[in-house]
Amino acid sequence: MPELDFTPLLHGQFLDWLAAGVRLSLTLTVLALVLALPLATGVALARLAPSAPFAPLRWLATFFIEAVRNVPLLAHMLFWYFAVPELLPDGLKARLYAGNVEAAAALAALVVYTAAYMAEDIRSGLRSVPAGQWEASRALGLGFIAALRWVVLPQxxxxxxxxxxxxxxxxxxxxxxxxxxxxxxxxxxxxRVESASFRGFETFALATATYLGVSLLITALGALYQHRFPARPAAH
Structure with missing residues (x-):
């Protein structure tokens, strides 16, 4: 049985490669979250808009959610990397390929995919607000958009x-x-590190520990937020 040794991976070029990978993964996560949240909120609101004047928006939002959620993320990644750039003007496509097209395609796929799932969660949250809150808002003279912004959406x-x-x-x-x-x-x-170092166990153990550590941190921050700002049922 080969002896395990993490030392070669904790300094020099191998550590630089792994650190760069962690930075890009975190960057993709933060940027995708920041971009997906407003998109998801807009889609959720479109699905709940009054049907008479906003029926096309409701249909479009429903189509977006169903089309995205029923296609694997892998297919989304490949679509944004191989297909979407071919639809762009030549000048824009050239600038895109001159930069980090791989990260851009990954970010676009993550934003769209995450927003489709978040939209349904936000829609459920909106529907959980008692009808009395809507009625009270309208009684105060607030329109649909104002009631959403000031009363319903925060809850x-x-x-x-x-x-x-x-x-x-x-x-x-x-x-x-x-x-x-x-x-x-x-x-x-x-x-890349595994191919160069031939230390597969150590390399992927470090990667696994990184995914686990960040996941636990996200969970802890979520628990801290819920403890600090517990969700309270709205009054009817």
Whole structure:
């Protein structure tokens, strides 16, 4: 049985590669979360908009959610990497390929995929707000948008925190799929280190520990938020 030795991976070029992978994975997670949340909120609101004047928006939002959620993330990654750039003007496509097209495609796929799942969580949170809150808002003279902004949405988002934490965990883990398009995130760099060092167990043990550590940190931050700002049922 070969002797395990983590030392070669904890300094020099191998450590630099792994650290760069962690940085990109975290960057993809944060950027995708920041971009997916407003998109998910807009989609959720579109699904709950009054049917008479906003029926096309409701249909479009429903189609977006069903189309995205019923396609694997791997297919989304490949679509944004291979197909979408071909639809762009030549000048824009050239600039995209001159930069980090792999990370850009991965980010786009993660944003769209995560937003589709978060939209349903936010919609559930919006529907959990008692009807009396809507009625009281309208009685005060607030329109549909104003009632959402000032009364309903703040209550719904607080109730939606637990499932959004779960989606953030999924987002962090889903960054590993970006390796299929060549984005140099943690799994890509781990494979690179393993190929150069021939220390497969040590390399992927470190990668696994990193995924676990960040996941536990996200969970702890979510628990801290819920303890500090517990969701309270709205009064009827």
């Amino acid at each position: 719904a988002l607080r109730a939606t925190v637990p499932p959004l934490i779960s989606q953030t965990l999924n987002l962090w883990k889903n960054t590993s799929i970006a390796t299929v398009v060549g984005a140099a995130e943690l799994m890509y760099q781990a494979q």
